[in-house]
Amino acid sequence: MINIGVLALQGSIAEHVHSLSMIEGITPCEVKSASDLEKISGLILPGGESTTIGKLIKDFALTAPIIKRAKEGMPIWGTCAGMILMAKEIVNEGYVHLGIMDIAVRRNAYGSQLDSFNSTASIPIIAHEDIPLVFIRAPWVETAGEQVRILARVNHRIAAVQQDNMLATSFHPELTTNLAFHKYFTGMVKKYLICG
Amino acid sequence: MNDRYELNKNLAQMLKGGVIMDVTNAKEAEIAQTAGAVAVMALERVPADIRKQGGVARMSDPKIIKEIKSAVTIPVMAKARIGHIVEAQVLEALGIDYIDESEVLTPADEMYHIDKHQFNIPFVCGAKNLGEALRRIGEGAAMIRTKGEAGTGNVVEAVRHMRTIMSEIRRLKSLPREELMTAAKDMAAPYELVVKVAEEGKLPVVNFAAGGIATPADAALMMQLGSEGVFVGSGIFKSSNPEKMAKAIVKATTFYNKPDIIAEVSEDLGEAMHGIEISQIAAEGILSARGW
Numbered sequence: 001m002i003n004i005g006v007l008a009l010q011g012s013i014a015e016h017v018h019s020l021s022m023i024e025g026i027t028p029c030e031v032k033s034a035s036d037l038e039k040i041s042g043l044i045l046p047g048g049e050s051t052t053i054g055k056l057i058k059d060f061a062l063t064a065p066i067i068k069r070a071k072e073g074m075p076i077w078g079t080c081a082g083m084i085l086m087a088k089e090i091v092n093e094g095y096v097h098l099g100i101m102d103i104a105v106r107r108n109a110y111g112s113q114l115d116s117f118n119s120t121a122s123i124p125i126i127a128h129e130d131i132p133l134v135f136i137r138a139p140w141v142e143t144a145g146e147q148v149r150i151l152a153r154v155n156h157r158i159a160a161v162q163q164d165n166m167l168a169t170s171f172h173p174e175l176t177t178n179l180a181f182h183k184y185f186t187g188m189v190k191k192y193l194i195c196g
Numbered sequence: 197m198n199d200r201y202e203l204n205k206n207l208a209q210m211l212k213g214g215v216i217m218d219v220t221n222a223k224e225a226e227i228a229q230t231a232g233a234v235a236v237m238a239l240e241r242v243p244a245d246i247r248k249q250g251g252v253a254r255m256s257d258p259k260i261i262k263e264i265k266s267a268v269t270i271p272v273m274a275k276a277r278i279g280h281i282v283e284a285q286v287l288e289a290l291g292i293d294y295i296d297e298s299e300v301l302t303p304a305d306e307m308y309h310i311d312k313h314q315f316n317i318p319f320v321c322g323a324k325n326l327g328e329a330l331r332r333i334g335e336g337a338a339m340i341r342t343k344g345e346a347g348t349g350n351v352v353e354a355v356r357h358m359r360t361i362m363s364e365i366r367r368l369k370s371l372p373r374e375e376l377m378t379a380a381k382d383m384a385a386p387y388e389l390v391v392k393v394a395e396e397g398k399l400p401v402v403n404f405a406a407g408g409i410a411t412p413a414d415a416a417l418m419m420q421l422g423s424e425g426v427f428v429g430s431g432i433f434k435s436s437n438p439e440k441m442a443k444a445i446v447k448a449t450t451f452y453n454k455p456d457i458i459a460e461v462s463e464d465l466g467e468a469m470h471g472i473e474i475s476q477i478a479a480e481g482i483l484s485a486r487g488w
Binding site for chain 2: 008009010011012013014015032047048049051052055056059080081107108111112113114116117118134136137172175
């Protein structure tokens, strides 16, 4: 069994745990402390409020250990708030959280809850079938560095990116029954366990 | 169910494990956001002041709501009176993120709640028991909270309401299908929702605790009883050190099953809000009796 962690401080934790539990060979683990981080081979940063989760990782001394594991090559995937946590730059804000991914993101880029929306996209590298995408007060990627591969654009805005062992999506695969992104991330974790 | 309703339930899912704080102006909203609130709730006066000052409590001034909206990046909620369709329309026009059709404000309609299906904006509503929760969901609420007894700093009613909802869910789950129609009749709840709860063993929307939460331990208690997050009203800005209290409640909500962390954050918080014994409140002062 492979242990994949979900940062369990606030947000769509149960949803990610449920999606992971649907994939054979994966044991989902809730991560609340630095010692929990030692037991996993991949980490999901869920949706939620990035300001809240960002404060909690700082106050409970999780920032440095997460950055360390990311630098060692452990796969990390951020959805929505998780993407904001990973970004090296947050547009119009004077702070960053983990700052591990070479992207600049704009928070609440589409507007308020009245501007939240559903969409679908064909993302061949992730799945053959179209993937349902749920955007909730979503950010978008404004600019991405040269090392960052753009996986999907929605309405001309960058919505999914990968940089080596790091994956980020501005939408929420955990809110749908489609497991394509969770399976893709599981593949990244398996590759990491084999190749290091 | 349409897409918009699903998206509105989805936003509540993003708030899980978090604390939503009552604020009356932009400055308080900033303090709440800095402390780690997942959302703020705009209202004219906090419940403890409404209780003390009396009079009709209404939706906030739109100007203040706009100021709060521009002061923070987290979701902004605001309260409308029960049945006050136009206050809800105004709040939707202001482009906030969630409306609380709330018994804390003076009801505008003693017979009917708002038909929330007519709106694009999501609603959260209070409930004392499962039947009431399902009636509100039937009307289109995308999130439920316990009513508790707002403005008292006394958690006993929130505990009662959460325990009641949870035990009624467990009971429904154990019933054979042919008994569900009678259960729906007895709790005056829509049959389809009763069946859904019986099958899934949980409410079809996110369920928070509210009404009387005044300390980090109160918040953690509600989480241990099955709440998915908490609303804190007067408990923060009526305490002697709102900033510190707000931060402590956020941490206790996340680490609700870690007594050592709750002990640490509860230390030296100064005075919590002054509480009220529920039996000392005259019948007309019981806010949770508003709505049905």
